[in-house]
Amino acid sequence: MRILIVGGGYVGLYTALRLQRKLKPELGRGEVEIVVVSPDPYMTYQPFLPEAAAGSISPRHVVVPLRRVLADCRIVVGEVQTIDHSKRTVTLTTLATEETGGTEQLSYDELVLAPGSVSRTLPVPGLAEHGIGFKNVEEAIGLRNHVLEQLDIASSTRDPAIRDAALTFVFIGGGYAGVEALAELEDMARYASRYYHNVRREDMKWILVEATGRILPEVGEEMGRYTVTELRRRNIDVRLDTRLESCVDRIAVLSDGSRFPTRTVVWTAGVKPHPVLAATDLPLNARGRLRCTPYLTVDGVDHAWGAGDAAAVPDVSTDEPGKETAPNAQHAVRQAKTLGDNLARSLRGQPLQQYSHAYVGSVASLGLHKGVAHVYGRKLKGWPAWFMHRTYHLSRVPTFNRKARVLAEWTLAGLFKREIVSLGSLEHPRAEFELAAGGKPPQNPPGNPKGSS
Known part of the structure; x- marks a missing residue:
């Protein structure tokens, strides 16, 4: 029997981990194979x-290698293009194909569909040419390089418009x-500006644009207002509505x-379900998410399971009709464990359990300290909230190896100065050699400064 897990994010990783543990006898006898397909x-x-972008954490410690953690699973690096559940097959592209x-x-034989989400963009003129996303580690590091390179540009030009x-x-x-x-990036740039003889922190303009009347709705209205006040106290221009x-x-x-002439437009205005969901014969809701039951099975379909950002899971912890669990990491991790348990139970003919978890709250970092x-109904701000943010996420990052490395980096960061080196040239590692060999080095897209993603 083959269990196929589509997606290597929170749900994919934690479901596979759970299945490795629950189905260890079957895996050992070769009766079950777990395959994880991830791009x-x-x-x-x-x-x-955000901390990786600010240089507080190494990019290598923000990611968890699937092959090391899922030693009993087969990892396929590729993209699923279509899913025909009626025939129990998927079509995919790999590095070889x-x-x-x-x-x-x-x-x-069994499908776990957890491809996650992608950035939700709008048809804004110029966004595709000049916008920078912030959804993966490559974009985070590219944005860090880009911000530092803007300080270099401002420091080296005499043209006030370019500056x-x-x-x-x-x-x-x-x-x-x-x-x-x-x-986090404003914090980093403010620190970096002390090493530029002609760039002061007051010279920089940081602008946050939000289409609604509040920011960080997850932490509540009062803490959202505090965040606006705190950001504005740092001379960050917050534009609501x-x-x-x-x-x-x-x-x-x-x-x-x-109107703001700018070389940096970062788009973080929400996410949408992964487009692979539209290329399946599985039921979707009006928002394009997989229609699931509280048992994390796909509604009305056998041998198909879903959780995380791509799944619309009924929230049984509330009496509010039609309410679904929020598409966030807190639910994704817990849903994955329930999904893994239920899938193992179904293979052994045991009854399934509903996913039920009350939302405990939210934490957010606003820079160092x-x-x-x-x-749990308690509101914190400043250093205590920052410490809780770090403590919570340190406890949630997978594997002891990653926990230890992140903690070590935080400890060293408290003892030594920040690193403010831009490594944007890493995005074109062969450029210098191609030029030396008489070739033409790769060019940045028009209007896309070196180091941006």
């Missing part, structure tokens, strides 16, 4: 992306990703009429 050979712990332009098919655009940073979206990324209407020619045009939290 990357690692799982990214996304709550640490990309070379030939073909695809391959893989059959299965002003280089020192203007616009972030779209007031959720976790937008607020934490802006806060405002939208990005255009960023053509590197000019961010907002719905309130403001600053944060907000709303946990």
Whole structure:
């Protein structure tokens, strides 16, 4: 029997870990095979992306290698293109098939569909050409390099227009990703500016644009207002009830009429279900998420399971009709454990259990030693909230190896100065050799500065 897990994120990793433990006898006898298909050979712990972008954590310690952790599973690095559940097959592309332009098919007996989500973009003119995402570790490190290179540009130019655009940073979206990324990078850039003789912290403009009337809704209205006050105290321009209407020619045009020449537009305005869901014969809800039951089975379909961002799971912890669990890491990790347990039970003919978990709260970092939290009804801010943010996420990052490495880096960061080196040239490692060999080095896309993603 083959169990196919599509996706190597929170749900994919933790479900496979659970199944390794629960089905160890069957795996040992060769009766069951667990196959994990993921576009990357690692799982990214996304709550640490802002700290990786700020240089507080090494990028290597934000990711968990699947092959090391899932030793009893078969890992396939590839992208699932279509799923035909009626025939129990998926069509996928791998690194090998990309070379030939073909695809391959893989059959299965049980399907766990957990591809996660992708960035939700809007048809904003200029966004595709100049926008920078913040969804994976490559984008986080690319953004760090980009911000530091803007300081280099501002320091080396005499043109006031170029300097002003280089020192203007616009972030779209007031959720976790937008607020934490802006806060951490502003903290880093403010520290880095002391090493530039002609760039002061007051020269930089940091702008947060949010389409609704509040930011960080997960931590509650009161803590959201505190966050706005705290950011504005740091001279960060927070624009509520405002939208990005255009960023053509590197000019961010907002719905309130403001125009900001800028070389940095970071898009963090939400996510949407992975597009592979639309290429299946499985039932979806109005928002394109997989329609699931409280047992994490796909509604009305046998031998199919779902959880995480891609799944619409009924929230049985509340009496509110039609309410679904929020698509966040807290639910994804817990759903994965229930899913793994239920899948093992179903193979052994045992009754399934419902997923039920009350939301305990949220924590968010606002830079070094600053944060907000709303946990079990208690509201914290400043250093205690920041400490709780680090403690909680350290406890949740998979494997003791990663926990120890992250803790060691935090300890060393408290003893030594920040690293403020830009390594944007790593994105084109062969450029210098190609030029020396008489070839043409790779060029950055038009309007996309070196180091951006």
